[in-house]
Amino acid sequence: MIEMERVTADLLALLRIDSPSYREAAAAAWLVAQFAEFGVEATDDGLGATLNGNSGNLIARVPGNGAPPVLLNAHLDNVPPCEGVSPAIEDGVVRTDGRTVLGGDDKCGCIAVLSAVREVVTNGIPHPPLEIVLPAAEETGLEGAKGLDYEAVTARRGFVAESGTVGAITVKAPSADRWDAVLKGRAAHAGVAPEKGINAIRMAAEAIAEMHVGRLDDETTANVGLIRAGEARNVVPPICTVGGEARSHDTRKLDSQVKHVRRCFDKAAKRHGGEVELTVSRTYERFDVGLDEWPYVVADEAAQEVGLEPLARPTGGGSDANIFNQHGVVCVILGCGSSEVHTPDEHVDLNDLHRACVWLAKIIEIAGRD
Numbered sequence: 001m002i003e004m005e006r007v008t009a010d011l012l013a014l015l016r017i018d019s020p021s022y023r024e025a026a027a028a029a030w031l032v033a034q035f036a037e038f039g040v041e042a043t044d045d046g047l048g049a050t051l052n053g054n055s056g057n058l059i060a061r062v063p064g065n066g067a068p069p070v071l072l073n074a075h076l077d078n079v080p081p082c083e084g085v086s087p088a089i090e091d092g093v094v095r096t097d098g099r100t101v102l103g104g105d106d107k108c109g110c111i112a113v114l115s116a117v118r119e120v121v122t123n124g125i126p127h128p129p130l131e132i133v134l135p136a137a138e139e140t141g142l143e144g145a146k147g148l149d150y151e152a153v154t155a156r157r158g159f160v161a162e163s164g165t166v167g168a169i170t171v172k173a174p175s176a177d178r179w180d181a182v183l184k185g186r187a188a189h190a191g192v193a194p195e196k197g198i199n200a201i202r203m204a205a206e207a208i209a210e211m212h213v214g215r216l217d218d219e220t221t222a223n224v225g226l227i228r229a230g231e232a233r234n235v236v237p238p239i240c241t242v243g244g245e246a247r248s249h250d251t252r253k254l255d256s257q258v259k260h261v262r263r264c265f266d267k268a269a270k271r272h273g274g275e276v277e278l279t280v281s282r283t284y285e286r287f288d289v290g291l292d293e294w295p296y297v298v299a300d301e302a303a304q305e306v307g308l309e310p311l312a313r314p315t316g317g318g319s320d321a322n323i324f325n326q327h328g329v330v331c332v333i334l335g336c337g338s339s340e341v342h343t344p345d346e347h348v349d350l351n352d353l354h355r356a357c358v359w360l361a362k363i364i365e366i367a368g369r370d
């Protein structure tokens with residue numbers, strides 16, 4: 001039985017440990033001690049050196065029966081402001097004092113994985129071999145999952161424990177591209193010889209004004225999120241850098257949005273006699289797990305067995321699930337209870353988190369029947 005008191009105590013303890021991206025070591029150490037309590041050794045994979053952080057990915061392997069191995073994932077890091085979190089419980093809901101996020105994204109996921117594995121191990125419930133992967137630096141661009149040694153991963157199926165409604169099973173996520181534009185004009189004295197200058201801010205502004213951004217259709221979004229330029233009021237700015245992104249469940253739509261962005265910049269640069277350099281890279285690849293595929297079928301069946309209403313849904317966000325799916329580990333994302341994530345209003349209903357822990361334990365149990 002997964003005790004509500006234990007889940008609550010574990011969550012509060014972990015929430016009180018600062019775990020910003022690149023400084024997850026203290027949270028990782030707490031988890032190592034928790035796993036050790038029931039004989040599971042968790043170790044750091046050393047990726048921290050590459051990430052310039054104090055922690056790598058936390059990895060634990062739990063031997064199991066003859067069923068195919070299963071990967072379990074939740075990430076160690078939180079988005080800022082996440083230091084000095086002061087959690088308080090009111091009517092069964094954990095909130096912050098409004099100065100920070102709660103960190104339930106993804107400490108709820110970590111607690112779900114910890115509680116579910118503890119449950120099956122300590123009760124001798126037959127289970128498949130478990131490969132527990134708790135990455136660092138997820139929020140900064142899925143860096144931990146991208147740097148994982150996939151040769152060492154044997155599981156071909158898995159579950160990502162994340163924020164969201166308990167019972168929600170995310171089966172589909174978009175591909176994403178990020179782009180950076182450097183607009184190059186020419187500096188000149190703004191009062192003495194403005195005609196000698198080419199205003200890079202003006203070029204950027206005209207390009208952005210023509211650009212399609214926001215929700216472009218039901219499976220495509222686009223944004224301009226960064227702009228930097230200017231040294232002084234009386235200088236025609238020679239350089240302006242602009243950063244943005246696009247996401248789509250359909251990669252053709254993603255490609256055409258990126259082409260459109262390039263056209264907008266090219267046209268504006270040409271109009272003013274300036275230049276533009278655009279660099280584009282794929283942040284992560286889409287995935288789409290069928291409702292007849294093993295991870296969904298098991299998550300759905302387990303949800304029903306524990307009295308949850310399973311709900312298959314798409315997301316517009318990226319997560320470690322994108323990276324695992326890309327590497328051939330078919331994963332769905334399980335909602336573990338935290339809501340309003342990435343804001344100071346983030347909160348967790350303890351009943352929901354407890355139900356998420358019970359759900360994940362049931363998933364592991366069903367996976368052990370294969």
Ligand SMILES: [Zn+2]
Nearest residue numbers: 105106162163
């Ligand atoms: Zn997350």
